[in-house]
Amino acid sequence: MARARSRYVCSECGYETVKWLGKCPSCGCFGTINEEPVAVKSRGTGLSSQVMPQRLNEITTQTEDRTLTGLKELDRVLGGGLVSGSLTLVGGYPGIGKSTLLLQICQRLGEQGKKILYISGEESPRQIKMRADRLKIHTDMLKLLSETNMTAIENAINHEAADYVIIDSIQTVYMEEVTSAPGSVTQIREATSRLMHICKGRGISVIIVGHVTKDGSIAGPRVLEHMVDTVLYFEGDKTASYRLLRAVKNRFGGTNEIGVFEMTGEGLKEILNPSAYMLNDRPTDVSGTVVTCTLEGTRPLLIEIQSLVSFTSFNMPRRMSTGMDFNRVTILIAVLEKRAGLQLGSYDTYVNITGGMRITEPSLDAAVAAAIASSYRDMPIPADTVIFGEIGLTGELRAVSMAEKRVSEAARLGFKHCIIPRANLRDNFSIKGVKITGVSNVSELLYALQ
Template structure:
């Protein structure tokens, strides 16, 4: 009989200890170590080669690369993020806040693949098949190639996959399933690791694409052990404010494509709709000739996207003024306020400052620095900026405006949507070819930028 032993496992990072501790020494989380009973098995040393490879070393030039078999999802935005479609035999992890639209996106994928005569198995550990059917009716999912299974036993799920051998398996979610040979509770580090390992072997061995949903913590990171993200081939994050209409699908890991691309969706009554031209949608309804509002251009992957940056500087009689940032990095906004005070002479010490990205987006690219700083200055001076002006650039602590990558794409996107003036780093202007229909103004520091928009 195998010997049983007790270990304490951190539910945040997977650290194991022989005794209980109040604070995990690995991730410094308090109260995260939970007692688990594991079975100490003596396993013989065997080969652990991956299917399709040899145990002996092979010369690089002798290795034959098999063509990646990709299946389009019927959604251009999703295919863009995945690098051209779903790769056969890949393991994809989808994470996001509750209610953000993960299950909605997966059901829409089922409908699109069903139209291509692909067999799909949807396994849910959180909902009954009737609940999934009700949501499918709302989303107009009526394919006959979709099979539903409400099950949490990983061994039973594994047998069903081996029996039916579908083209795609969707598991919602990995934290709800459990393996009989692991004694810990569902959702624990050991259960998540073991279940993912079995799914990985199934996907690689039978050539089945598997998509699993992962819960996130209150900080927004995927719950469970970090090894979960290392085991899968692709990690997709669904971002956006729950009560806003726009959603961004971002690949933070992709073994079959770039991790720089994003997909933009809009949540509607009938599900998620692709946003093929995000710039036009984001700028719809923006105010004209209003102080504190201007347009910048961010670059997500290879796609330029015009965004409205709003700022409000309001006088306060309290000794501690507030600084609030929505969509931008809070620490970055605080730095920009300090630069405006030190390098531009704006006395913001008695003003509350609020900065917001319209549309509920969250972007950390430093190219929005110049737009955010000028929006704050515009609101502080109560001076509006020409609504046909687009501004982008990175600001340093000395007040200099640094160049940004792919400036030409940003300018072309702005000119395409009818903008007439572009204020950008002087370092980028020198390398920029002539672009018709838009006036280019290069600035090297924050003072020149304020002069360019006539705000001093």
């Protein structure tokens, strides 16, 4: 039987098929499926593949050897520093600050006597030097190389015997043996797999930069995520100066931590107190604004929710939301109409989470409902009040996780009153200086605000 000599791979999502298709069945993109030859591998004799499994209890373990990067926010996201011999992928939109972040950690790594090799396929050593000057990086342990050929990169890594290798970016690396174009899924996958062998074989820590495409996936997309030990995404709003670093996958720590940075002329600065940062310039004594406490990972974060409810003479009132799920907002409006008697049918309703944050946590519900009601009645909510809780379809306020932690964060920033789901009072905690009110449904919530 004739064997297939080529396969067809989608350049967007990496989907493979044996015949050409106009539309990718996996991601739905048109015209992205390209032919790629399959390298025929020899089967071998099978003699060298005799391996013995090991007994679990005979395997000795040692705690991973970690190096602090000097950026506390990054170290926390990594679960306590960079693990030696690990492969890390840093993804994000072009221009978000990936190269800046990685160049910044070189200084501290260099101070700890680690040799670093920074391989860039996008910028010349001069450009990187200019950035390094701006970021005040002057370590002697850092070497730069402008190269895109994988064989040359491998030779350089062998020759330099560096402890850390940074590849900026994987999309520019190409392997001569692979016939498809640089940046294609096959190239990226093969290059990463080669880097993985280098990394695991020699105990070198490799950090790979991957640009994210328009639809938000790492180009040559998800194909890299399963190969690497840690996947970090760098995100942020184009208009805001803060950046969020999120671990999507981590073989050496949790995945729900976030790091918050601010992009400045001297590079990325850690924001160690993001709640205070988010609440800067907050208006007081106006209706339609309230502070809530959400959890990002294990970290409580205070943010401001704003709403504007304005009369409309159109039959179809407008509903809009920025920073949270639109459908969630429509549900909350329906709940407010039905369970709390607010006549929102002839009002446009806008909801905004300030600072360009995007929050998916349902504990936001109570604050959104309170902000809408406040704007509708034109009654300001006291500026020292924090509200959180999930709202169900019957209008009930449901308990949220780690209520005590959220209230403590509010107390730390000087808030005096917390309105929380009554079910959370069962945790039986009290925080000095904060009055805690438990409410069990939306009507009680709105009553507590009067």
